[in-house]
Amino acid sequence: MSKRRINKIAIIGSGIMGSGIACHFANIGVEVLLLDIVPRELNDKEKAKGLTLEDTIVRNRLVNDALTASIKSKPAPLYHPSFVNRITTGNLEDDIAKVKDVDWIMEVVVERLDIKQQVFEKLEKYRTPGTLITSNTSGIPIKFMNEGRSDDFQKHFCGTHFFNPARYLKLFEIIPGPNTDQEVLDFLNEYGEKFLGKTSVIAKDTPAFIGNRIGIFSIMSLFHTVKDLDLTIEEVDKLSGPVIGRPKSATFRTVDVVGLDTLVHVANGIKENCPKDERNELFVLPDFIDTMMENKWLGSKTGQGFYKKVRKDDGSSEILSLDLNTLEYREKQRAKFATLEMTKTIDKVVDRFKVLVKGKDKAGEFYRKSFAALFAYVSNRIPEITDDLYKIDDAMKAGFGWEHGPFQIWDAIGVEKGIEMMKAEGLEPAAWVNEMIDSGNKSFYSVKNGATYAYDIPKKSQEKIPGQDSFIILDNIRKTAEVFKNSGVVVEDLGDGILNVEFQSKMNTIGGDVLAGLNKAIDLAEKDFAGLVVGNQAANFSVGANIGMIFMMAAEQEYDELNMAIKYFQDTMMRMRYSAIPTVAAPHGMALGGGCELSLHADKVVAAAETYMGLVEFGVGVIPGGGGSKEMALRASDTFKKGDVQLNTLQEYFLTIGMAKVSTSAYEAFDLGVLQKGKDIVVVNKDRQIAVAKQHAKLMADMGYTQPVHRKDVLVLGKQALGMFLVGTDSMEDSNYISEHDMKIANKLAYVMAGGDLSEPTKVSEQYLLDLEREAFLSLCTERKTLERIQHMLTKGKPLRN
Structure with missing residues (x-):
């Protein structure tokens, strides 16, 4: 990689896209200069204040308003609110000379060439x-x-195309101009992956590049299919959503969010601009789209599109759907298909395609x-939009949130089966696909020695996809590096003496089999290895303990078994901390309840920036019972300073649990005390996370890791803290802020975190606190209202307030 450093960037244009990109550069620690035009006239507020067009506050109004609106938008563009301090605003007349001091200038103005x-x-x-100079054109x-x-x-100069919202969508398209230096492309490709946390894809300079060319084709193709098969918009959204690994917003809801215009x-x-495209006629807008454009039914921004939210007489709201035949809004209809029922038992999306x-x-x-239309189209776009088939897959996964790209889906169905489907629709694949099959290659991808290979069309052979050396892809090594497996986990050898334990349960919940697997992984690591990583590459790290199992035991009043199960959970968490080898947790996505507790007990956490972490047990009527309540009391004790109001510190940790706070990024998790400054770290690119976690486990082992000594010095405040907590929960219940059952749970937590009703502040052991925690958890499991909460969560997927 070249010796370029990006310390400062100028972003020209502060619209939704410009402000979003500015926020994401601020997220990764880059200083940002955000510039926009000077307003041509005063607004009413400015006139009332007696301001003139010469006042700086007026001259920077457009840029400051745009940035403020961006920061307030949901989902948040910043990892942490304080990161806005890295952005300086200005205008294109007074501040343009400042671009001489930046390392990269990015233009994000209106899509007009002139x-x-x-x-x-x-x-x-x-x-x-x-200085690098790029355009974020689409x-x-x-x-x-x-x-x-x-x-x-x-x-x-080249194009650098981010997708909106810039923080969350991973695609970063780099489009060379006729004279762009190769060094610039290589630098941006690596910078996108390493620093921005993106999937970088170098595209050709063709209309809509890669992501939008295929993505818009896919949507337009569906628009025409809807009419051919007389499907409703609910049916299409059901068929084109999570069942095939696409976002919940599927097709029509996505268009509403993005904007029909x-x-x-x-x-x-x-x-x-693509007259030679063999499917050019598909880009002609169907009549219903023309009508919607005329009516300004553009989606969320105009309050109605394919869906429309309306208020009912009783004050509640409901969502209506557009009938594509009558173009009138009607009540939503449920979509049901026998084919989809057949895939309900198939957990892995990739295994569903053959059935569908x-x-x-x-x-x-x-x-x-x-699929026939999509496969034919993507095969014919090579070499027009890119020379490499894997780049099309990368673009669709990173830019449109597809779990699998078109060629991966085609592989899953079978290449020859895909061609057969095309022929039935009167379509043909590109000639190179038939040549590939004739040469004995029956798939687009293969895995060898832990690396992914893709079919290279000019070379007519499978070639290793470049850039994988900094990643560890668990799917690729699982079969060859497996050391142990049970129904809940797979333990893999990552090399260099480091093991990885990967959860395999539904939503990565932690039940008996996962705990047994974790213990086995620690046994194996202590005997023959140097360290252990707990990590996976599923959608979420872990949504917590298996509450179904807890519900069964509690409902059948098997309290001895339940006590043993909770103790097993606690003991396993304590083994994470007190084993003879370093343990590293690698949370990402949701790390809730037990998933958070596991991270709290690791020697180190290597969290993905997009980690939503918290102790959420109050939502199911219990307190954290896998060491989480104990750990927050311990962390409060460790932060007590001399002369500090210790009660206030303890109260902050208490409220983190009591309000079931969840971080909206890993950086926010430091504020909640679930990640620790100076110990835990954040990785922006999730694909690098397991590799980075492995490096840290190895480093700790190489530096001479010593097994920690069990703590017996946790300062608890006893009656003094308990009294304060009980008064607080009582007044909250009095003012109807919490229910009676909420108060009962909060008081149980207060008892644990105060260390019981000791007459004075006392130093206690972790085991003492774990016993209090387990006792409180068990007693709450005997409450009818707790069982109602657990059952509601199991059946409805959301908390019940009772």
């Missing part, structure tokens, strides 16, 4: 030679943008038609 060219002309006067050819610019500008703009661009395309009902027909 305006972009004017901006570049202005910027070139102040840009320091050698479709204007790069070759037109740098016309008339200097050689140095053209060498350092945005979709139409890109579709029209492809229609006009065999369906005998309308769903089966839908899948055969839509």
